[in-house]
Amino acid sequence: MTAVSAQEPEESVRETVDRNLLEYQAQGSDRGESDFVGIPFEQVLATPENIQLNIAYARQQIIGGDLKEAGSTLERILLIDPAMHDVRVLYGLVLYRLGLFDRARYELELALDSNNLPPPLRAEAETYLNRIKYEQRQTRGSLTLTTGLDWDRNRNQSPSSGMVQSFLGVLPAEERNGDAAFIFSAQGRLIHDLGSQEGHTLHAEASYYHSDKHEVDRLDLDATTLALGGTWYAGDWSFTPRLRGGFYWLQGEDYQKTLGGDFEVAYRWNPHVKAYVTLRGEDENFRATTNFGSAPLRSGRRLGARSGLEWRFSTTQRLSVEAMYMDKQGDASCSLTGAVSGCESYGRYGANMQHSWLLGKGAFSLIGLWAERSEYDGVDRFISPSIVRDEWLYRARATVGAPLSVFLPNAPEGVKDINIIAQYEYETVDSNILNFDYDTHKAALLLSKRIAF
The missing domain is CATH 1.25.40.10 (Tetratricopeptide repeat domain)
Known part of the structure; x- marks a missing residue:
């Protein structure tokens, strides 16, 4: 569970209007x-x-x-x-x-x-x-607060074989650890209308994510991300450049900093279909921590591209299909002699598909499927002198949610619009190296509220 995935179920105002329009027409016969x-x-x-x-x-x-x-x-x-x-x-x-x-x-x-x-x-x-x-306000903002519990059957990503490879040979792996965590996230967004007829805007985003594991404390995570950009329109085209920064801590220790940006170009074919391409680049700077002393080996620049299509095929359903490619060039020296081996440089490509459905009365569902392949540039001689890492990741996720008003119609106004969200995810990695070949089941129960100002 990430800060981003925790926010995915939030409905936009326009989706809410779509839902009410559908409910209005469905109730037509009741009005005679x-x-x-x-x-x-x-x-x-x-x-x-x-x-x-x-x-x-x-x-x-x-x-x-x-x-x-x-x-x-x-x-x-x-x-x-x-x-x-x-x-x-x-x-x-x-x-x-x-x-x-x-x-x-x-x-x-x-x-x-x-x-x-x-x-x-x-x-x-x-x-x-x-x-x-x-x-119609020139400057408007929103704050989304999410809290709850998640559970991961294999929090430490222990290999399915129960064994790990190293230059010393094949050794027993750490036992699989199923662990629960308390999570909290806050995501704020400001939008400023530049007052143009086309609707150009400036926007700023800030988010904070906290995950406190019950047992695997070394994976306790705090993350803060910042983004500043704008969107400019030209007919059916839109152009959105953004600057981004991220700061991450593991068990309270400085672990990673990122700095970069992205640029999105989108085209709306008609009211139902939108296509987009996003280019992203950033520099990743990893720091050594008590439990992850080799983390700096992962430092380096990362470039990525995503292209997708969003199809709103009814007033309540939307299908998104996306292809991605990423190129990571690490500075790592993973050889016994100290020479750069490319063990943390890789190319990654894949695709994902997500279906969202507004079920009425504020309830919704999200179903997503992901498949990604990673091909590394060189061997990690601390693991194997001859095998270059090559793997597929597959993920399936189902999310359902509804405002508390569905279950507590007489609740106070400030409580009715709180969403209760349940999520299940299955993830598996098929790797040619034992250390990275694993699978896991995840579940989460969250409460989320959006505040507009």
Whole structure:
């Protein structure tokens, strides 16, 4: 479990709107709307004054993800009957999802001023009106706090064979240690709108992660990362450069510092599909600690590239596919004579796929699969005089979560939006060197809350 993975389940505001749009259309029959299936536009065009038909058609467009056309349909309904304030609230949510904040704010304020909304719908309209006001602030921020417990069946990554190789021969490995840990993370983000019509922004991020193991204390981890950058838009293109830094401690001792940056170029093909390429480079500086005296051998520069595609194929589901490549050039001397051998230099490539699903009422699921191959440049003569390390890593992870309001509907407002998250992960490494060939099962139970300011 990492600080990053602990934050992955957090929903964006727009995903929340998508969820509510879907729930709204699913509840249409409960509000007395006709259940039309597969309505052709010609039928709507033939009877434009049929309000129930138009509402059902708008619901159909929302299900299909065609929010722009759904907005036009809802606008047409309101021209026929401006007193349909529940439709006006739905229209406001659609406009919000389209990024038309001023128009969305106007429609929601008009619906609220009518004083004809039932209490639940009025509360929903007020919630999204406040979110619009937040989005329209020039500078806005958020803080996400996550805490909980995780468990790793093989915390020390003991080899599956129970043996390790060394220049002295094959020896018994350290026993597999299943261990629990208390984890805490805080992730802050500031966004400043530069006031341009295109929506250019500057942003800063800071995060802190703490993992306190119950038994394997030498792996107690504290990590702080910082990032500063901006995003500039040109039509469907976006460009995001960032400077990054990281500081890591093991059992309270200075272990690693990184300094570098990345540059992302993204292109939005349509409202449902986005492609991106990210280039990243950083210098890694490892320090010797009491339990990891050879850590400086891992110091050196690291370059990487990622390219992916995000496909939002429904209002509640998204599929991401990504390919990656990394080149690490270490300064290590892993030979008995002191010559640089390339034992900490490697090329790594792989792919991953993740599916996210908003299940309704704030619940969500994430399923991810990873496969990565690492090919090292030279032998580590402290382990083997002839075998160059070569391995595959495979990982599968499943995450489910929901706000506490699902289980405690009468909880205080400040508690309802806390997410409870459960996660399971299986990881295995297939290596040609005994020392690195292992597998493990991991699980975590977390509580996470996002605070906007």
